[in-house]
Amino acid sequence: MRRRVLAALALAGTAGVAACGGGGPRTNHDRPPAPVTLTGAIHPHRVQVSPARVGAGPITLVISNQTKRAQTVTMETANPPGSDTVGHKVSTPRIAPQATGRLTIDARRGDYMVHVGDRTIAVAHVTVGKRRASSQNDLLLP
Secondary structure, eight states: OHHHHHHHHHHHHHHHHHHSSOSSOOOOOOOOOOOEEEEEEEOSSBEEEEOSEEEEEEEEEEEEEOSSSOBOEEEEEOOOTTOOOOOOEEEOOOBOTTOEEEEEEEEOSEEEEEEESOTTSBOEEEEEEEEOOOOTTOOSOO
């Protein structure tokens, strides 16, 4: 009886090992760069963003609406007309007066405009440079 139990456990263990895993080795990919937070404000006559230069990778823009009207903020590539570069565009939900909004974008290298729907408010420009280093070996990241 004892031999049957041991034989059954051995077969079950072998079957379990054979059933799991894949056909080849697992490829490890580096983590993306750590997110960078940009801050901004919508003033009555212009949009302001700081810093104006950042490396490519995940970006979070936290922006305050200092106007008296609700605003939607858009961050998009500033492609010249006729360029073959694909645009990259992200918008916030409407931001109430004296409130803050947030948008997240995985920015690629290039020039970006940050603007609102009201064309009387001047746009801000953000330059995105080469991709930031991986956060693979950084500890305590979200």
